[in-house]
Amino acid sequence: MLLSGETGTGKEVWARLLHRVGPRRDKPFIPVNCAALTPSLAESQLFGHEKGAFTGALGSALGAFRAADGGVIFLDEIGEMPLELQPKLHRVLQEYEVAPVGAAAPIQVDVQVLAATNRNLEAEVRAGRFREDLYFRLNLVEIQLPPLRERREDIPEFVACFSERFAERYRRPVWRPDAETLQQFCQFDWPGNIRQLSHVIEQAYVLDCQPTLPGRGGRPAASSQLPYLDLGQLRATAVRQAMAATGGHKGRAARLLGVHANTLTRMLAELSTPAALPDDPDGNVPRR
Numbered sequence: 001m002l003l004s005g006e007t008g009t010g011k012e013v014w015a016r017l018l019h020r021v022g023p024r025r026d027k028p029f030i031p032v033n034c035a036a037l038t039p040s041l042a043e044s045q046l047f048g049h050e051k052g053a054f055t056g057a058l059g060s061a062l063g064a065f066r067a068a069d070g071g072v073i074f075l076d077e078i079g080e081m082p083l084e085l086q087p088k089l090h091r092v093l094q095e096y097e098v099a100p101v102g103a104a105a106p107i108q109v110d111v112q113v114l115a116a117t118n119r120n121l122e123a124e125v126r127a128g129r130f131r132e133d134l135y136f137r138l139n140l141v142e143i144q145l146p147p148l149r150e151r152r153e154d155i156p157e158f159v160a161c162f163s164e165r166f167a168e169r170y171r172r173p174v175w176r177p178d179a180e181t182l183q184q185f186c187q188f189d190w191p192g193n194i195r196q197l198s199h200v201i202e203q204a205y206v207l208d209c210q211p212t213l214p215g216r217g218g219r220p221a222a223s224s225q226l227p228y229l230d231l232g233q234l235r236a237t238a239v240r241q242a243m244a245a246t247g248g249h250k251g252r253a254a255r256l257l258g259v260h261a262n263t264l265t266r267m268l269a270e271l272s273t274p275a276a277l278p279d280d281p282d283g284n285v286p287r288r
Contacts, residue, residue, distance in 0.1 A: 002078075002138050003116040005145030008193030011116035014143065015074045024112060027071030032064045035080035042085050044101050047092070053102025065098045065109050072112045078138065079119035079130060090134040113138070148190040148197065155186045158194060162201040170205045170245055177211070188213050199258075206245050206256045207238050236271050239264070 001018070003011040012031065019029045037045055044053070048063030064073055075081075081089065092098055093113060097106040115138045124130035148155065159177065167174040177185065190196055196214070204211035242253040254264040 001112075001114050001140065002121075002142045003114065003145060004121070004142060005116075005118065006147045006193055007118045008195030009145040009147060010194050011118075011145060012074065012076060014145065015072075015076075015114045015116065018114060019072045019074075022072075022112070024071050028068050029072050029074065030064050030068035031074040031076060033076050035077040037080075037082065037085075039082050039084075042082055043088065046085070046089070047098040048100035048103075050100055050102035053100075057102070060100075063098065063100065065092060065111055066100075066107065068111045069109050070111075072114060075113065075115040077117060078115040079117040079121055079124055083129065083131070086131045086134050090131060090137055093134075093137045148193045152186045155197070156182060158197055159185060159201065162198050166202045166205040172205055172208075175201070175204070175211060181210075184213060203256060203258070206242050208241065235267065239267050239271060243268075 003014055005011055015031075016029060019025060032046070044057075044061060044063060046064050048061050048066050049057050051057060051060045088099075092109070095106070096110065097108050099106045121130055121135050121139070125132045125135050148158075159182065163175045166172075185197075192199070200214065201211045238257060239253075242256045243250075246252040246256065250264055250268075251261055254261040257264065259267075
């Protein structure tokens with residue numbers, strides 16, 4: 001099965017739902033980001049290897065397909081798979097067997113394959129970047145996920161869903177937009193689709209301000225002291241709240257703030273002195 005659609009339309013959410021409601025629900029669900037496969041190790045990452053098969057192979061490894069045996073493997077960003085690996089994947093889908101690196105014989109596997117892409121694979125085939133036989137093998141059934149701008153009538157439901165989810169996560173009141181704000185959200189094109197909408201609402205809970213459309217600036221919540229802070233204090237408050245909301249996990253805090261983890265590390269270093277931090281009635285300071 002092939003799930004196609006723009007980035008942020010929820011392809012992995014659909015894949016996990018199909019696994020959850022299908023006959024393999026009690027078996028493994030193994031996601032694989034094909035864009036992150038290391039060219040020199042991709043075959044081993046997918047199909048496994050035997051001990052001593054190559055330098056550094058100190059033990060054997062199952063690989064993603066054997067780890068998913070009996071269950072579902074989700075090949076995300078399948079359009080990014082290296083061209084030299086595609087015929088080997090096609091053989092797996094055709095023969096239901098994998099050949100681990102260094103193994104003397106192939107091994108049978110029983111997996112359901114779900115693949116996802118934000119590319120036009122027909123165009124990729126015409127350009128010679130994707131094998132036609134693999135495309136037809138993956139595309140037995142295709143689900144096309146429309147961008148959010150083509151399903152604006154669903155935006156109010158997404159807003160309500162994300163508002164309730166993040167209110168519970170961050171222990172804050174549920175944000176309920178007025179009619180004018182909700183209309184603006186419905187009219188916005190959302191180039192990042194559902195993922196972007198989710199991020200906008202979650203970021204507002206972290207920063208304690210009203211969710212606003214990208215590029216339009218935020219309105220502080222009634223309980224917030226943000227309007228009385230200069231930009232330096234605002235940044236310190238945002239960092240402290242993001243770190244508190246994620247339990248001090250710098251990677252997740254950086255994603256909430258929309259910055260690289262290295263940038264957050266520098267910000268924490270700059271805010272490490274007491275004089276650089278805004279007053280916090282709870283006595284909390286960002287953790288390194």
